Amino acid sequence: MSELLELAEKVVGWSRSGETVEAYVSRGTETDIHVYQGSVESLSSATSAGAGVRVVAHGRQGFAYVGSLEEEALAEALDEARDNAGFASPEPWVGLPVPDGTSPALLDLWREELAGCPTADKVAAALDLERQVRLDRRITQVETARWADVSGEMALASSLGISATDRSTACYLTVAAVAGEGVDSKEAYGYTVGRAPSELVPARAADDAVARAVRLLGAAKPRSARLAVVFEPRVTAQLLNLISSGLSGERVLKGTSLFADRLGEVVAVPGFTLVDDPTNEAAWGASVFDDEGLACRRNTMVEDGVLKSFLYDSTAARRAGTSSTANAVRAGYKSAPGVGARAVYLVPGTLSADEVLAQVGDGLLVQSMSGVHSGVNPISGDFSVGVEGLLVEGGALGAPVREVTIASSIQRMLQGVVAVGADLDWLPSSAAGLTLAISEMSMSGA
Amino acid sequence: MADPRAPGSVASAARGSNLALMTPRNGPALVDEAVVAGVLSRALATGGDFAEVFAEDRRGTAVSLDDGRIEDLSTGRELGAGIRVISGETTGFAHTADLSERGLLAAAEAASGAARGGGGGVRQVALSRYPVVTPSPVEVLPATVAKADKVELLRRADAAARASGGSVRQVSASYSEGRRQLMVANSEGLLASDDQVRVRFAVSVVASGDTGMQTGTESVGATMGFEMFDRHDVDGMARAAARRALLKLQARPAPSGTLPVVIQRGSGGVLFHEACGHGLEADHIAKAVSVFAGRVGEQVASPLVTLVDDGTMNHEWGALAIDDEGHPTSRNVLIQDGVLTDYMWDWLRARKEGRPAPANGRRQSYQHLPMVRMTNTFVLGGDEDPDEIVRQTPYGVYVAQLGGGQVNTTTGDFVFGMTEAYLIEGGKLTEPIRDANLIGNGPQVLRDIDAVGNDFAMGRPGTCGKQGQGVPVGMGQPTLRVRALTIGGTAH
Numbered sequence: 001m002s003e004l005l006e007l008a009e010k011v012v013g014w015s016r017s018g019e020t021v022e023a024y025v026s027r028g029t030e031t032d033i034h035v036y037q038g039s040v041e042s043l044s045s046a047t048s049a050g051a052g053v054r055v056v057a058h059g060r061q062g063f064a065y066v067g068s069l070e071e072e073a074l075a076e077a078l079d080e081a082r083d084n085a086g087f088a089s090p091e092p093w094v095g096l097p098v099p100d101g102t103s104p105a106l107l108d109l110w111r112e113e114l115a116g117c118p119t120a121d122k123v124a125a126a127l128d129l130e131r132q133v134r135l136d137r138r139i140t141q142v143e144t145a146r147w148a149d150v151s152g153e154m155a156l157a158s159s160l161g162i163s164a165t166d167r168s169t170a171c172y173l174t175v176a177a178v179a180g181e182g183v184d185s186k187e188a189y190g191y192t193v194g195r196a197p198s199e200l201v202p203a204r205a206a207d208d209a210v211a212r213a214v215r216l217l218g219a220a221k222p223r224s225a226r227l228a229v230v231f232e233p234r235v236t237a238q239l240l241n242l243i244s245s246g247l248s249g250e251r252v253l254k255g256t257s258l259f260a261d262r263l264g265e266v267v268a269v270p271g272f273t274l275v276d277d278p279t280n281e282a283a284w285g286a287s288v289f290d291d292e293g294l295a296c297r298r299n300t301m302v303e304d305g306v307l308k309s310f311l312y313d314s315t316a317a318r319r320a321g322t323s324s325t326a327n328a329v330r331a332g333y334k335s336a337p338g339v340g341a342r343a344v345y346l347v348p349g350t351l352s353a354d355e356v357l358a359q360v361g362d363g364l365l366v367q368s369m370s371g372v373h374s375g376v377n378p379i380s381g382d383f384s385v386g387v388e389g390l391l392v393e394g395g396a397l398g399a400p401v402r403e404v405t406i407a408s409s410i411q412r413m414l415q416g417v418v419a420v421g422a423d424l425d426w427l428p429s430s431a432a433g434l435t436l437a438i439s440e441m442s443m444s445g446a
Numbered sequence: 447m448a449d450p451r452a453p454g455s456v457a458s459a460a461r462g463s464n465l466a467l468m469t470p471r472n473g474p475a476l477v478d479e480a481v482v483a484g485v486l487s488r489a490l491a492t493g494g495d496f497a498e499v500f501a502e503d504r505r506g507t508a509v510s511l512d513d514g515r516i517e518d519l520s521t522g523r524e525l526g527a528g529i530r531v532i533s534g535e536t537t538g539f540a541h542t543a544d545l546s547e548r549g550l551l552a553a554a555e556a557a558s559g560a561a562r563g564g565g566g567g568v569r570q571v572a573l574s575r576y577p578v579v580t581p582s583p584v585e586v587l588p589a590t591v592a593k594a595d596k597v598e599l600l601r602r603a604d605a606a607a608r609a610s611g612g613s614v615r616q617v618s619a620s621y622s623e624g625r626r627q628l629m630v631a632n633s634e635g636l637l638a639s640d641d642q643v644r645v646r647f648a649v650s651v652v653a654s655g656d657t658g659m660q661t662g663t664e665s666v667g668a669t670m671g672f673e674m675f676d677r678h679d680v681d682g683m684a685r686a687a688a689r690r691a692l693l694k695l696q697a698r699p700a701p702s703g704t705l706p707v708v709i710q711r712g713s714g715g716v717l718f719h720e721a722c723g724h725g726l727e728a729d730h731i732a733k734a735v736s737v738f739a740g741r742v743g744e745q746v747a748s749p750l751v752t753l754v755d756d757g758t759m760n761h762e763w764g765a766l767a768i769d770d771e772g773h774p775t776s777r778n779v780l781i782q783d784g785v786l787t788d789y790m791w792d793w794l795r796a797r798k799e800g801r802p803a804p805a806n807g808r809r810q811s812y813q814h815l816p817m818v819r820m821t822n823t824f825v826l827g828g829d830e831d832p833d834e835i836v837r838q839t840p841y842g843v844y845v846a847q848l849g850g851g852q853v854n855t856t857t858g859d860f861v862f863g864m865t866e867a868y869l870i871e872g873g874k875l876t877e878p879i880r881d882a883n884l885i886g887n888g889p890q891v892l893r894d895i896d897a898v899g900n901d902f903a904m905g906r907p908g909t910c911g912k913q914g915q916g917v918p919v920g921m922g923q924p925t926l927r928v929r930a931l932t933i934g935g936t937a938h
Contacts (some may be wrong), residue, residue, distance in 0.1 A: 036535075036733070042815060043560040044539035046553075050524070061517070067524030068543050080521045087593050089515035119560075143735045143856075178856055183737060183889075187856035224703045224938060254513045255616050256652050258659070336518055374850040374863025375883030375934065379652055380659050384700070384882040384934040386852070386861035403859050405885050405934025407702065442936040444702040444885070 004155035005165050011053060011074050012157045019057035019085075020096050021078065022158035024291065025069065026050065026333050031119065033147040035126040041144070045119070050333040055081040059090035061315075063336040097292045097314035097324055098160045104288045104295040105279035109168035111196035114149055122147045125173060125202065132206040133177050133190075138214050141178035143187065148172055149197075162293035169195050170284070172428060173205050179213035186219065186388075188212030188367075193284065193428045212367060216388060219400035222445045228363030228418070229406055229441045230356060230392060233425045233433025235366050240344045240431035243410060244276065246378050247301045248327075248339040249310035249320055258381040258410060259307060267307045268414035273347040274302040276311065276327070283343035285430045291337045292328035299325045313339050345432035349420035353435040356419045358395035360437050365389045365397060366406065381410040404445040413438050475629060475639065476501040477527065479573055481547045482631045485529070486571040489554040490633060494533040494561050496797075497554070497571075498632040500770065501527040501545060502812040505589065508622040511600035519593060528812040529553045532794070533561040541813045573637040578774070580767040581760040584643045584671035588623035591672045596621050599647065599680050606681040607651050610688035613695060615659065616652040619684070621645075623672075630772030638772040644763070644918060645674045646907055649687040655695035660880075662690025663865065667907025667918070669765040690847065690866050693878045700867070700882035700935025706842035707884065707931040708835055708870065712903030713847050715921020717928075718753060719823055719910070720851040720860035721888040722746075726780050726788075727806075727818040728795035730855045737858035737889055738786060746786045747892035750828050750926075753781035755790055757805055757821035763907035764822040764920035771807035771816050778805065784892075792818045810915040820910060822920030828898030832925035835897045837873040843933055844868045844875050845884075850908075858888035861934075883934045891928055899925035 004025045011023035027049035034041040050067040051074055062085030066077040088094070130145035149171035156164045174191035190209030192200045231239060251257035259267065268274075278287045278296035287296050292314055300308055312320065313328035316339055329340035351359065366389040375384040384407040391398040408416075421435030477485075482499050489497035503525045510518050527550060528541040538560030542553040603619040626642040646667035653660050664687040666678045709717060722738065730736035738746065747753070757766045757775025766775045771793045779787055791799075792807030795818060808819035836844060844867060851862030861883045868875040904922035 039534075040536045040562075042537040042539060044541075044815065045556060045560060046539075046541045046813065048541070048543065048813060063518055063520040065520070065522035067522075067526065073523075077522075084519035084521060084593070087509070087516060087519045087597050089517070091515065141734060143733050178735060183858070185735075185856050187735065187854065221932075226938065255654070256659075334522055336520060370852040370854065370859075371850070371861030371863060371883045371885075374852070375861065375881070377661060377881055379661050380694075380881070382881050384863075384936075386859065386883055386885045386934070388854075388859075402857065403885055403887055403932065405861070405883055405932065407700075407882060407934050407936045442702045442934075442938065444704075444932050444934045446704055446932075 002155055002165050004153055005157060005163065007069060007074065008155045008157035011051070011078055012159050014075065014078055015159045019055055019082065020159045022054040022096050022156070022162065024052045024154065024156050024330065024333055026152065026154040028150055028152040030150045031122060031148065033122055033126050035130050035145050038127065040123055051077060052330065052333040052336065053077045053081040054096065054336060055085045056095050057085050059092055059094045060085045060088035061094050062086070062088060065334045093319035094315055095318065096158050096160050097162065097294055099162060100294055100323065102295040102297060107279065107281050107286055107288050109195060109286055111169045113196040113198060114151060114169045114171060117197050121197070129173050129175050129202050129206060132202065133175050133209055136210045138179050139177050139210060140181055140185065143176040143178060145175040146173070156289065156293040158293065164289040164293035166288045171197055171200065173200055173202055175205050175209045177209040177213045180217050184217065186213050186216035188216065215390065216400045219402035221403045222391070222401050222443070224444050226440050226442055228360045228437060228439055230360055230363060230365045230435060230437045232365065232367055233423060233435060234427060235369055236436040237427050237429045237431040237433040238369060238372060240346060241429065242376055242378055243274070244301070244341040244344045244431065247310050249312040250316040250339045252310050253316060253319055256379050258379060262307050265307055266305050268302055268305040269417045270305045271349070271420065272302060272305045272414065272417055273300065274344065275300050275347065276341040276344045278342040280343055282426050283432065284426055284428050285342035287342055290326040290328045291330040294324055294326040296326050296342070311339055311341060313337055342430050344430060345424060346420060346434060348422045348424045348434055350422050351419055353421055353423055356421050356435045356437050357392050357397070359419050360392055361395050363392045364401065364406070364443060365392050383408050383410055383413065404443055406441045406443050408441040416440060476503055476627065477545055477550065477629060479637065481550065483571045483573055485550045485554045486631065486633050488551050489529060489531045489558050492558050494531045494558060496532040496633055498530045498630065499527055499550070500812055501629045503627045504624065504811065506622065506624040508620065509596050509600060510618065510620040511604055512618040513616065514604060516597055516600065524811065526812045527553065528814065529557040530815065531557040531561040536561050537815065539815050571633050572635055573631055574635050575637040578638055578640055578767045580640070581758045581765045582669040586672040587643065588645055588672045589625065599675065603649050603680045603684040606684035607649060607688045610685050611692050613653045613655055613692055614651055614688055615654040617649070619649045621647050630770070632772065636772045638768050640767045642669060642766065643671055644669050645672060647680060647683065649684045651687040651691040653691035653695055657695060660691050660694035662687040662694070665906050667763045668761045669763060670761045694880060697878040697880045699937040700879040701843065701933050701937050702935045704930050704932045706839050706927060706929055708839055708842060708844045708925065708927045710844070710846045711832065711899060711901045711925045712905040712922060713845065715824055715905045715923050716848050716851045716862050716908065718825055718923065719820065719919070719921050720853040720862055721886065721891050722753065723820050723823050724853050725855045725858065725888055726790055728789045728791045729818045731789050732795055736855045742786050742788065744786055745784050746889060747781050747784040748895040749784040750898040751781055751784050751892060751895055752779065752826040753823070754779050754826065755806065755820055755823045759822045759920065762822045762904055762920040763918050764820065766821060769805050769807045770809045773803040773805055773807070775805045775821060790818050790820065792816055808917050810917060814915050817912065819912065819917050820919050822904070824904065824922035825924065827900050827902035827924040830897050830899050832899035832901045835899055835925055835927050836870060836875065839870045839873060839927065842870040843879065844870050853888065859885065860888055861885045879935065885932045885934060891931065894929040895926055896929045897927040901925055
């Protein structure tokens with residue numbers, strides 16, 4: 001048994017009669033290196049660990065966390081969680097999950113190679129990336145080039161028989177490049193991700209950053225118009241994250257989802273199939289267990305445009321009279337579990353990105369969005385974001401645009417999908433990207 | 447919402463009659479001074495120009511009510527230290543949850559190794575503690591208040607919101623408190639401590655009608671104890687949030703295009719936070735990824751604009767006695783009558799420029815490196831009657847509440863969301879409009895401010911995110927008008 005699982009089991013062993021206890025214990029080792037103008041700007045390396053404890057007694061749940069794995073600290077967290085439970089509203093559906101018999105997927109998310117990678121190699125990789133980008137004469141500045149990696153382990157145990165461990169590694173290289181001078185400068189990012197250093201493709205990060213910054217040079221503010229919009233894969237991933245937040249069964253129960261009362265209805269165009277599948281090893285968010293210790297599984301939320309199912313953790317499932325879809329997620333040991341997706345993707349179509357542009361003919365290609373948190377309301381569905389991108393003219397990329405917004409509603413956008421690209425790309429996100437085209441949105445400019 | 451008041455009087459109050467020393471709530475030091483001095487020496491044993499120990503004990507409680515139920519009461523504690531060693535252009539950093547001498551020495555060696563200092567030698571560090579004056583004395587430590595009393599606040603908010611109308615479909619409310627005791631020591635001999643207590647309360651309401659669902663929010667936060675609730679009425683906040691959600695059920699789609707925009711006092715500080723605040727942070731300036739780089743002394747804004755960053759504003763959300771590098775906060779004028787006077791600095795950038803002690807080095811926690819951050823950032827009041835500003839606007843948009851925002855400092859383009867807004871027609875507010883983002887370019891918007899009211903107010907508590915680190919910030923402004931901003935709606 002792993003050391004972390006032993007600790008989790010120990011906390012569970014302290015439970016009293018009349019209560020159930022769950023302990024989530026995690027530890028992560030991170031390296032973060034920033035380089036600038038050929039030198040290391042900062043190098044951080046540290047391990048952090050902590051535990052989150054849930055106590056359920058008489059239908060009431062309490063939670064406490066501590067940033068330590070010392071036994072005394074864990075005992076204190078358990079006491080706090082127990083005390084906190086006394087203030088919650090009692091409900092019959094509140095409770096920890098019981099093992100549901102689903103077998104965990106066999107996923108290989110851990111690479112020993114990362115632990116063996118010397119810090120000097122990581123520094124060299126970041127410096128090389130910066131050098132590569134600066135070699136391009138159109139690039140006037142590299143704000144930062146960065147190496148980051150993390151090795152994370154977690155263990156989860158409960159007095160209802162849950163016992164789970166999971167671990168994964170990840171590393172990435174990213175670079176922010178500036179093209180142009182003064183008020184006409186443009187900045188763009190490129191990155192490459194993998195579970196081990198050998199899986200990284202630094203040239204992709206460099207090429208992306210350069211190409212995306214350079215092509216925005218000379219951008220102007222166009223006049224307001226209604227037009228077709230094409231989202232690049234990274235932008236589509238952001239959009240899918242917004243949509244899947246509304247597919248939380250917990251939100252549906254509380255009446256705060258725009259998809260509530262729409263099960264079985266057509267919510268998107270035919271051919272639109274949205275899946276969450278953390279058992280796909282290629283997904284950045286791949287995971288053997290959810291954050292309540294149930295085996296992750298594949299869930300189809302929207303199939304051929306029809307709303308098929310919502311996502312649940314054990315509490316929301318019990319309240320809805322269904323079973324958990326193993327979609328409990330936590331933001332680390334500091335948070336109690338809630339409902340969320342890990343590996344959302346849209347079933348790809350058959351067109352390449354260029355073919356999508358050709359099909360659209362005239363419109364706007366969106367390279368990046370800003371103000372998603374302030375301009376997209378996942379309850380009303382209202383959608384309004386700032387964008388950078390290029391006009392699409394006669395099926396090809398045209399003039400770059402700046403200081404514009406695009407607006408519609410999530411509901412209308414789902415009904416307006418006119419092309420789904422074949423270019424599925426697992427990004428460092430809980431959703432995968434691909435090129436996606438929407439028939440019409442409002443662009444606000446001059 | 448915050449009381450209307452002039453920032454000048456707030457700053458002077460912090461240094462005048464309201465003065466209170468930290469000592470009453472300054473328990474035993476997080477780390478023994480002699481141990482800290484030894485750790486700093488070890489950090490520089492293999493070279494390095496500068497070493498720093500930042501120790502922090504952070505406790506928090508959060509309670510949330512959702513769907514009429516208290517679902518979660520959560521408490522937590524994180525205790526540890528971050529150690530920084532600077533050698534030439536390189537910063538090495540390590541952190542540990544082990545505050546014992548052994549744990550700290552191990553982190554010091556890791557940070558020193560990361561900075562790859564050459565040379566080395568024995569360096570003794572003599573620490574001298576300076577007295578810290580808090581701008582935010584606490585009357586009632588939140589941790590001493592019964593959990594049941596916090597739960598009761600949420601229940602009251604829920605009841606008040608639900609009583610606001612039959613179309614109110616859902617209410618969620620949250621209470622959170624945090625206490626952050628910190629100690630900073632560095633190889634220049636600085637030793638300082640602070641004890642920061644913050645309380646925040648937020649309500650969110652969903653209303654449902656023929657046009658679908660709409661949301662309304664209200665929040666208040668302060669650097670003070672539980673006495674915040676003697677000054678702010680949670681029932682009133684809940685009714686304000688419900689009013690917003692209900693109002694928007696009748697709202698028209700927002701316009702699509704460029705119009706004059708009047709922003710109500712207190713609600714629009716985020717505009718300056720994004721339009722120029724981030725662009726005035728010295729790290730962006732040093733790398734020339736800001737449209738404001740190299741422009742000190744130039745007219746960068748309308749002469750009506752004076753912009754200040756002030757960590758000393760007592761009890762404001764972004765108030766601090768010392769920044770997270772141990773330096774006392776201060777009131778810094780960034781733009782005076784439209785002329786750029788200064789940037790915001792942290793220790794690293796100030797050292798390079800040979801400037802005196804900075805006040806804007808902040809970090810999310812002991813696990814993070816400090817960087818240049820805002821505290822309370824605001825535009826001073828002007829001369830105009832706010833009602834007159836609306837009367838003199840034939841057609842435009844009036845924004846009564848803003849949400850968050852985001853800026854690209856390299857281009858200066860920024861967005862911010864409006865969460866309560868109206869059309870202005872013939873100098874009067876007419877119909878409410880739905881949520882949308884607004885987009886503008888920082889330097890252009892600063893020049894386009896053509897009216898500034900005499901009704902300054904600070905706004906709602908914000909959390910500013912930069913490179914993955916979130917810190918509490920305050921924002922404020924009087925009612926003002928921007929001649930032209932692009933509204934990202936759908937009505938053409």
